[in-house]
């Protein structure tokens with residue numbers, strides 16, 4: 001764009017904005033509130049996106065590519081306004097226009113709520129996939145739930161987690177469009193009987209409870225292109241606002257009961273991460289968005305395909321994100337047979353050929369198993385179909401597989417009065433994949449070994465990825481500009497291009513700027529810490545960061561205990577000088593997860609002890625930042641020196657935080673778990689620190705009843721000391737961490753914290769030495785940025801396209 005055109009664009013933007021402010025607030029700009037200023041900007045940006053959105057839809061209809069629909073119970077999209085502005089390539093224009101109007105762009109952006117429609121990695125991955133697909137110009141849409149309340153907001157009060165309801169829709173949400181004319185009805189409960197209608201045996205479903213599913217669409221804009229895809233989120237509403245007969249009879253409570261029962265379905269996101277808790281309302285949620293999404297999609301398909309379903313599986317792929325949408329299988333069968341009149345065999349062929357499934361965890365407590373009675377009661381027809389799918393599957397095994405009855409039973413979808421949703425998904429889908437190489441290997445060799453032997457061709461692996469737009473380009477603008485000035489702009493479309501950065505490894509001016517950018521990002525985070533936690537931290541210290549959900553297998557406890565040990569070491573040796581270190585934690589614990597909450601308490605107790613002890617001369621500081629979410633992540637990742645990825649090997653399916661840190665030049669301190677293994681491969685031995693048991697070793701111990709943590713305790717005086725401190729009043733007479741103590745010594749340390757302690761502490765010590773060598777550290781950090789191309793979600797999406805959805 002010529003400079004004169006740019007000036008004109010800024011002027012046009014300013015006048016449009018001033019007009020918009022008046023429209024949204026009925027006030028002049030000078031009198032408008034910050035919220036109105038944000039709303040006006042959001043609306044202006046939505047206007048620009050809307051025309052591209054409509055165009056993308058009609059282009060997809062004209063050139064019918066195979067479409068992918070991603071069904072997921074979580075989409076953790078984060079704030080959108082900045083992403084939209086940058087993807088429209090309007091950052092400079094908007095920033096300058098705002099400044100010329102005397103407004104602070106960053107403050108306006110901070111008015112946006114961060115929709116917490118997911119718990120962690122699984123939901124965020126889906127948002128990355130949607131962004132990447134739009135950027136790659138692919139017809140790919142999301143289908144999920146419009147939760148009225150997302151994941152709770154976390155406050156830390158007296159060192160403990162307190163949950164506050166997340167009312168993200170309080171001020172309305174400018175980026176969604178409600179589409180009541182596309183609402184559909186979802187049916188629950190009721191009775192089923194068969195009847196001959198016109199000589200055909202038909203299932204009649206009566207006395208069911210109908211719920212209205214109303215879609216809200218959110219546009220997903222590609223970066224610097226014209227593609228805008230959709231995320232469709234379904235909201236539950238009563239068919240009739242109000243039960244008029246009850247009202248007239250004076251039964252006022254009964255009159256509104258139905259309304260609140262209906263709305264309950266999409267009232268709140270279940271706050272468990274990697275944990276199944278079997279509530280009927282959750283099963284309702286799962287069926288609700290599956291049923292609504294499929295119904296709309298199939299109706300639309302028929303409209304554009306002369307009412308004929310023959311080519312459905314050639315033109316549509318339905319991707320099931322973990323087992324939460326696994327009812328897609330039986331629901332498609334129901335629609336195809338009961339509503340479209342297909343035979344079982346025809347319906348089955350289309351169903352299996354269009355469905356694909358990703359598993360995201362091997363933790364047994366996370367695998368979904370629904371009681372048969374609950375399924376039968378809530379979804380009688382669906383249960384009947386599941387039973388039949390299972391019966392036919394077992395029959396086929398009996399006739400073809402050569403397996404004995406015991407083996408066949410072990411593969412059954414229904415076992416011990418429960419429906420195993422992973423088994424259902426594997427049987428109904430033509431592709432199953434894990435999310436990192438190790439995870440996929442564990443699926444094949446252990447978790448789903450029986451199925452792997454039956455259908456080896458169904459099993460795949462696609463390592464996760466994250467979008468560089470959100471986690472580097474838009475959130476670390478200093479580094480973005482340095483990269484572009486150094487290697488040009490190609491990397492924006494092909495992250496592998498970052499490898500060219502290695503030519504700068506001996507370049508002194510580059511070295512200075514790279515380090516300066518990191519320092520600036522650390523100062524930014526230090527200011528945030530000061531403002532929110534009132535702790536002053538040294539930006540020159542090593543920022544050593546662990547941010548993720550609090551979970552035993554992720555082992556925040558190992559990190560905390562190592563810090564306590566380091567503190568003891570500094571106390572005992574007052575003259576020792578170490579490189580100053582700031583340990584930063586953030587993450588939410590599920591409300592009902594007692595142990596995880598104790599860990600938060602312990603970290604804060606250690607922070608209190610360490611930060612206030614003058615003897616250690618501020619050499620270490622500990623910070624727990626409240627309310628970790630996507631927005632906070634965008635401040636944290638660019639500021640990290642060390643990325644803590646220390647799960648018990650074999651337990652973290654992939655991890656994606658590890659990739660976000662790496663892209664921003666942090667060095668991974670990790671176990672050989674999940675995608676850490678691939679990060680290790682990408683950067684080489686010298687640019688990562690690994691420690692701890694391998695997943696084979698962990699699984700060997702597990703098969704032989706664990707290991708003896710007491711033995712380790714008896715032979716290691718450092719461990720003895722920290723274990724005593726947990727219960728001896730070190731943290732004040734009220735703070736005792738007996739349950740933590742017991743889990744490690746009495747219950748034999750299920751997650752191998754003490755077993756890995758020594759090798760973790762050694763790696764931590766090594767970091768201290770490495771950081772002193774500025775050149776060495778720079779090379780390590782640069783290598784992490786340079787080799788992060790593999791961990792872009794663009795690469796992951798292209799692999800799905802080629803190997804799984806077969807859309808390339």
Ligand code: GL2
Nearest residue numbers: 121122274360435652653654655656
């Ligand atoms: C998870 C895994 O725990 C995590 O390792 C993985 O990176 C993501 C995305 O594949 O999926 N599985 C899961 O249930 N949650 C995850 O974050 N919540």
